[in-house]
Amino acid sequence: MKMTIEDIIAREEIRACIARVARGEDRRDALMIESSFCANARLDFGVFAGAFADYLSWVIPGSQAISNTQHQLGQSHIELCGDTALVETQVTSYHRIDYGAGEEHDVVIGGRYLDRLTLREGSWRIASRTMLYDWHQDWGKSVDWSQGLLGMQFSAPHFSGRAKGDWSMDFFNAD
Incomplete structure (x- = not known):
């Protein structure tokens, strides 16, 4: 299959759109997430299914029990x-979850996003997303990061x- 320059550009724009959602979820940044979805998008994560506006209300501000997330x-x-584009993207997501009484666990999920994107007004946006789960692992009690790393402060x-309040937000907003 021979790709045109337009195909290559479209593929990179699609990857950037999907990456914006991941960063937006990790930083709980509603504007970043909104820039990647159609307003009438439908999402189904198995634990949540519904309209984009409801998803945004669910994911932002996010659960207080989850202090850290990282989507790779x-x-x-x-x-x-x-x-139109049909896209399957592999994802590994990390979550630090507070189960209460000071018991935080590091949990990792592996799966795939199935996205249908549309090109609207020159911008690729997600029109629908379904999450498929391939595996899940509870790594156990979290390390106390306030003590530094590998015995060093x-x-x-x-x-x-x-x-919330991650330093990377200041990094990207610096003049």
Whole structure:
């Protein structure tokens, strides 16, 4: 299959759209997520199914019990058909979950996003997303990051990542 320059550009724009959602979820940034979805998008995560507006209310501000998240995206299989794209993207997501009484666990989920994207007004956006789950692992009690890493203290508090108030937000908003 020979790709045109337009196909290559479309594929990169689609990957950027999917990456914006992951970063938006990890930083709980509604504007970043909104820039990646059609307003009338439908989503189904198995534990949540519904309209985009309801999803956004569910994912932002996110559960207070989840202080850290990280979505790592793998390869995307992209099938272009005019102004529509069908995309399967591998995803591994990490979540630090507070089960109460100071018991935080590191939980990792592996799966795939099945996205239908449409090209609207020159921008690729997700029209529907279904999450398929391939595996799940509870890694057990979380490490206390306030003590640093490998027995060495952090030189500043911003080295420990978190969903809200993460230093990367300042990094990208610096002049």
